[in-house]
Amino acid sequence: MTAEAVGRRTQAERSASTQAALVEATIETIQELGYHRASLGEICARAGVSKGGLFRHFDSRLDLVVAAAQEVGRRHLEGFRSLGPATIEEQLVFARSRARADINAVWFELLIAARTDEHLREQLTPVAIWLYDNIEELALASTLAQKVEPGLARLAATSVVHMFDGEAVIRAVLPRPADEEARLAGAVALFEGVADQG
Amino acid sequence: MTAEAVGRRTQAERSASTQAALVEATIETIQELGYHRASLGEICARAGVSKGGLFRHFDSRLDLVVAAAQEVGRRHLEGFRSLGPATIEEQLVFARSRARADINAVWFELLIAARTDEHLREQLTPVAIWLYDNIEELALASTLAQKVEPGLARLAATSVVHMFDGEAVIRAVLPRPADEEARLAGAVALFEGVADQG
DNA sequence: ACAGTTAGAGACCGATCGGTTGCAATGTTT
DNA sequence: AAACATTGCAACCGATCGGTCTCTAACTGT
Numbered sequence: 301m302t303a304e305a306v307g308r309r310t311q312a313e314r315s316a317s318t319q320a321a322l323v324e325a326t327i328e329t330i331q332e333l334g335y336h337r338a339s340l341g342e343i344c345a346r347a348g349v350s351k352g353g354l355f356r357h358f359d360s361r362l363d364l365v366v367a368a369a370q371e372v373g374r375r376h377l378e379g380f381r382s383l384g385p386a387t388i389e390e391q392l393v394f395a396r397s398r399a400r401a402d403i404n405a406v407w408f409e410l411l412i413a414a415r416t417d418e419h420l421r422e423q424l425t426p427v428a429i430w431l432y433d434n435i436e437e438l439a440l441a442s443t444l445a446q447k448v449e450p451g452l453a454r455l456a457a458t459s460v461v462h463m464f465d466g467e468a469v470i471r472a473v474l475p476r477p478a479d480e481e482a483r484l485a486g487a488v489a490l491f492e493g494v495a496d497q498g
Numbered sequence: 499m500t501a502e503a504v505g506r507r508t509q510a511e512r513s514a515s516t517q518a519a520l521v522e523a524t525i526e527t528i529q530e531l532g533y534h535r536a537s538l539g540e541i542c543a544r545a546g547v548s549k550g551g552l553f554r555h556f557d558s559r560l561d562l563v564v565a566a567a568q569e570v571g572r573r574h575l576e577g578f579r580s581l582g583p584a585t586i587e588e589q590l591v592f593a594r595s596r597a598r599a600d601i602n603a604v605w606f607e608l609l610i611a612a613r614t615d616e617h618l619r620e621q622l623t624p625v626a627i628w629l630y631d632n633i634e635e636l637a638l639a640s641t642l643a644q645k646v647e648p649g650l651a652r653l654a655a656t657s658v659v660h661m662f663d664g665e666a667v668i669r670a671v672l673p674r675p676a677d678e679e680a681r682l683a684g685a686v687a688l689f690e691g692v693a694d695q696g
Numbered sequence: 697a698c699a700g701t702t703a704g705a706g707a708c709c710g711a712t713c714g715g716t717t718g719c720a721a722t723g724t725t726t
Numbered sequence: 727a728a729a730c731a732t733t734g735c736a737a738c739c740g741a742t743c744g745g746t747c748t749c750t751a752a753c754t755g756t
Contacts, residue, residue, distance in 0.1 A: 308752090308753085309753085310754090311701085311702055311752080314704090314753080334610070334611060334615065336611060341742075341743075349705090350706060351746090352703090352704060352706065352707095352746085352748095353703070355746080356704065360745080405613065409610060411670065412533075412607060412610045413534060414670065414671050415670040415671075421670070428671050429672060451680075455677065455684055458677065459661055459684070459685075462665045465660075465664035465668075466660030466661060466667075469609055469663070470609065472609065473612050479653065479656065486653055506723085507723085509722080509723055509731085509732055509733070512723085512732090512734090513733070537712075538715085548734060548735045548736065549716090550716085550734060551733075552715095553714095554733060558714080559715090697756100698756090700754080700755080701753080702753075703750105703753085704749105704752090705748100706749095708745105709746070709747095710743105712742085713741080713742065714741090716737105716739070717738080717739095719735085719736095720734085722731100723730105723731085724730080
């Protein structure tokens with residue numbers, strides 16, 4: 301996203317638009333090149349903003365990455381919100397599609413980077429708390445969760461998310477479509493069994 | 499691991515020891531600093547080998563990383579081999595401990611890096627195939643797997659591995675010990691139920 | 697309209713990146 | 727032991743890294 305070249309705007313508008321362009325470019329760059337290759341030069345080029353312009357709004361690379369991480373968290377959750385009432389299979393297919401989404405790849409780049417970067421980790425933890433709390437809340441409101449006790453539903457939801465996350469990471473290097481479909485079918489059968497018996 | 503300074507050795511021994519020191523230092527550096535900060539300078543310093551010495555044995559950084567990845571795959575599998583007959587709970591606790599092992603953190607650094615690095619991905623795929631094939635084979639030989647059909651056992655094993663992998667990644671940023679223990683207990687109950695009914 | 701403030705461009709900085717080169721040290725062959 | 731091959735060190739290379747500085751352009755308050 302390049303900072304758009306419109307006519308007269310207030311300082312606040314200019315500022316917000318530049319920051320948004322930089323955050324957008326950061327997310328896009330991490331998604332396409334990975335955290336490792338997401339340099340400020342590359343991000344600035346994509347955003348159509350100079351280095352000087354960047355540091356007007358962000359104190360450091362970390363500061364920019366944290367702002368991007370917050371936006372990634374927001375968008376990832378937004379993706380989870382888009383499912384209404386659905387069958388068990390539809391819900392599981394949906395959960396899997398969220399794990400496979402581009403935005404989740406960026407989220408995982410950040411999680412992995414945070415493991416060995418104390419400062420990033422400190423800033424990422426509150427975002428992760430917020431994100432997973434909200435995902436759990438959405439899971440509890442789902443049709444599937446109505447049939448079992450809330451504690452179990454919460455546990456099942458996060459476990460499914462972890463499983464599809466793990467699958468998604470491996471899949472970039474080692475896709476196994478047949479196994480993946482069997483895993484989905486197995487999960488559907490399992491949850492239908494649980495739902496039936498109460 | 500520094501290249502040890504022993505007395506007289508053959509060329510082959512010198513060469514092998516230097517390469518081993520470099521591979522070891524690469525793994526150690528990725529584990530401690532992450533893929534992003536694992537520079538050749540840092541790796542050489544840890545290995546006690548000069549840049550010139552490194553490039554005598556490896557054509558490029560990628561070449562070294564691939565050699566390290568193969569060693570990581572070997573060690574990760576070795577870690578999986580160390581479980582004999584055990585209860586269902588012991589087997590699941592063990593699977594979880596493998597996901598939480600340092601060597602798996604390095605494996606995930608490499609998987610994530612490979613997503614956006616075509617050349618690394620090409621070299622990592624055969625290692626991943628070998629690793630997961632072997633893990634599945636081990637899972638099929640486990641006591642738990644004796645009670646259900648092989649296809650289901652294979653599926654369950656990889657699904658459990660994915661789940662604990664996903665949990666391990668999140669845990670670096672957002673540990674939730676109570677949830678993690680509940681997840682383990684839930685998995686134990688689930689598998690004991692399956693084992694009982696055939 | 698004009699002074700003051702904020703946003704942004706772009707040249708620049710020292711440090712470090714992956715990688716190269718020439719030479720000295722070590723080991724091998726005859 | 728002399729000739730040769732392999733290994734390893736250290737200085738060095740251009741490119742790029744995150745970050746700074748100065749100056750101009752754009753907006754704001756009076």
